Amino acid sequence: MKLRNSSRVMLISSISSNPMKAFEWGTDVSIENMHQGFTHIFESTFESTEGVAEYISHPAHVDFGGLFLPALEKVVVFDYKPTVFRL
Amino acid sequence: MKLRNSSRVMLISSISSNPMKAFEWGTDVSIENMHQGFTHIFESTFESTEGVAEYISHPAHVDFGGLFLPALEKVVVFDYKPTVFRL
Numbered sequence: 001m002k003l004r005n006s007s008r009v010m011l012i013s014s015i016s017s018n019p020m021k022a023f024e025w026g027t028d029v030s031i032e033n034m035h036q037g038f039t040h041i042f043e044s045t046f047e048s049t050e051g052v053a054e055y056i057s058h059p060a061h062v063d064f065g066g067l068f069l070p071a072l073e074k075v076v077v078f079d080y081k082p083t084v085f086r087l
Numbered sequence: 088m089k090l091r092n093s094s095r096v097m098l099i100s101s102i103s104s105n106p107m108k109a110f111e112w113g114t115d116v117s118i119e120n121m122h123q124g125f126t127h128i129f130e131s132t133f134e135s136t137e138g139v140a141e142y143i144s145h146p147a148h149v150d151f152g153g154l155f156l157p158a159l160e161k162v163v164v165f166d167y168k169p170t171v172f173r174l
Contacts, residue, residue, distance in 0.1 A: 020174060026167025029136070032143060034164035041167050049116070056119060076163070077121035080113025080128050087107060 019051030020044050037074065052079060106138030107131050124161065139166060 022045035028035045046052045055061055109132035115122045133139045142148055156162065
């Protein structure tokens with residue numbers, strides 16, 4: 001895991017004028033046992049759809065994906081425009 | 088979808104001294120086609136693990152789960168303590 005996260009940090013750092021505005025990650029601690037075998041989550045925040053597209057197509061991201069994805073047993077990638085409910 | 092979200096809003100509103108501090112949701116718009124058939128995401132933020140446990144065990148949440156979960160084709164529930172990477 002340490003290597004994976006370090007790799008992601010290097011990836012983020014290698015993209016100048018980074019369209020990514022926030023990044024956080026964690027491992028599952030749910031007590032509901034509905035993780036379906038998933039162990040890690042990585043959440044990146046962008047200000048625009050164009051920023052996401054720029055990030056995805058960046059050579060550093062493509063290279064990273066080529067190393068990272070084959071090492072995963074399974075993966076879900078989900079992008080969404082958040083609708084915020086005020087509490 | 089409207090009904091589902093309304094249900095969640097009612098659920099949130101029905102819990103007094105709500106341990107949930109933020110709630111947002113969205114549908115997948117990713118261009119990477121790795122959504123694995125998942126269509127919606129709901130993200131709730133709590134200040135503590137105890138707050139999550141309080142929410143999960145609340146009768147309103149238990150009742151909601153009994154209605155909501157059987158209506159889903161598949162679901163992943165993932166709780167994590169975010170490690171934030173400063174960009």
